[in-house]
Amino acid sequence: MKCFSFLFFRLPILSLVLLVSMSCGDEGETRKRKEKKVSESIDVLGALPESVIDPPDNPTNPQKVELGRLLFYDPILSGNRDVACATCHQPDFNYAEFLETSIGVNGTGSGSKRQFRTPNSIPFVKRNSQSILNTAFNGITNHGEYNPVLAPMFWDLRAKGLEEQALIPIKTLEEMRGHAYTEETILDEVIARIRNIPEYQTRFGEVFSGETNPVHANNLAKAIAAYERTLVANQSRFDQYMRGDSNALSLSEKDGLNLFLRTGCAKCHNGPMLSDFKLHTLGVPDTQNRQESDAGVHNNYAFRTPSLRNLRYTAPYMHSGRFATLDQVLLFYEDVAGGKIENPHVTASQMDPLARKMDVNFRDISGIVEFLNTLNDDSFDKTVPTRVPSGLKVKGNVE
Structure with missing residues (x-):
């Protein structure tokens, strides 16, 4: 009897201890969830503007845009005359490319069938080919403010503005330059070639009519940038x-939008381009196409937040395309x-604390993903010229 009596009085005490313990555990979990709460308001997002802003020194006009289009598709800009800007930025892939990292110089074929010619001493392009679509809006804030001259470019922000960005691939070994010319001499070579093509001489003269010798690198960059600013997709659902049509999204898509905000994605993917245009270290695995590890511009593995627009057409993803x-x-x-660090x-x-605080399940x-698909807009300009003034293959060696 004494034994049973002892148990009788002990059980409530044990239950009380368990309840207190469980309560403390619940409080701890609640506290953790509160600490990890990262939800954002929809106010951090926005619609893209209906039109783009030109830099003061590069106002657009149809003739300049058409000249830029021809240059964009003409392999005359590459060292070996085999690669155009459009080789790795194709309309069918949202002006990106369906490869982990691109094959530029000494490549042949298109899309997943593109490969290096043999023999080959050219490496793969260092990073995944970013889409040029909507880069006219790079740097835009949630209040619609941006300066096209200072627009952040590339995965590592090493260039500002489409004009500066346009010339860098031409000077890069694996993208367009190749071994035949140095980084210091390739632009002079390209300009000399263009000057020897009568149609380009005429077109540059018409577009930049106030200049005695209009065919030079700055005007080359301005023409390409003017064309790239026409490549916009700002009519997604x-x-x-965001412009006021509440029926543009389904209920499930609105639920997905709320999840996007609640999980913390909008901490970095915000504004009309769904990018803060800042560098973040996430521990993304390196591409297997290069032997060396890519530590980024500051050697801390930080890369720019990409836009989330038109993701349906721009796989694979991240700077390494992994x-x-x-x-x-x-x-x-x-x-x-x-x-986990991959x-x-x-x-x-080194890991970015914002990524650590995300709550993705x-x-x-x-x-x-259902919400992200509402950011797709397939109505952008996909016009490809039937010929280019150099007489070379349009888009380079892609067939």
Whole structure:
């Protein structure tokens, strides 16, 4: 009896201890969830403007845009005359390319069938080919403010403005230059070639009529940039929704939008371009196409937040092109939030705290992807010239 009596009085005490313990545990979990709360308001997002802003020294006109289009598709700009800007930025792929990292110089074929010719001593392009579509809006804030002269470019922000960006691929070994010319001499060579083509002489003269010798590198960059500023996709269903059409998104897409905001994606993917245009270290695995690890411009593995617009057409994703689907990207962020680092060269202290605070769960992924698909707009200009003034193959060696 004494034994049973002892148990009788002990059980309530044990239950009380368990309840207190469970309560403390619940409080701890609640506190953790509160600490990890990262939800943003829809006010951090926005629709793209209906029109673009030109730099003061490069106002657009139809003749300049057409000249830029021809130059964009003409392999005369490359060292070996085999690569054009359009080789790696194709209309069918949202002016990007369906490869982990691109094959520029000494390549042949298009899309997944593109490969190096043999023999070959040219490396793959260092990073995934970013879309040129909507780069006219790079740097735009949620209040519609941006300066086209200072627009951030490339994965590492090493250039500002489309004019500066336009000439860098021409000077880059694996993209367009090749071994035949140095970085210091390639532009002079390209300009000399263009001057020897009567049609280009005429077109440059018409576009830049106030100049005695209009064929030079600055005007080359201005023409290409003027064309690239026409490549916009600003009529997505998300744009319509943000402009006031509440029926532009379905209920499930609106749920996906709320998940996007709640999980913390909008901490970096904000504004009309859904990018803060800042560098973040996420520990993304390196491309397998290059032997060396890509540590970025500051050697801390930080890369620019990409835009989320038209993702349907721009796979694979991230600077290294390592993720083939949006589901894989979101699973990566779930792992990052859980403390996993997929790049062995990145330390925990380097990881961006914003990524650590994200709250992406597997159950949310399909909803977020459904929302991301509302950012697609296929109505952009896909016009490809039937010929280029040099007489070379349009888009270079892609057939």
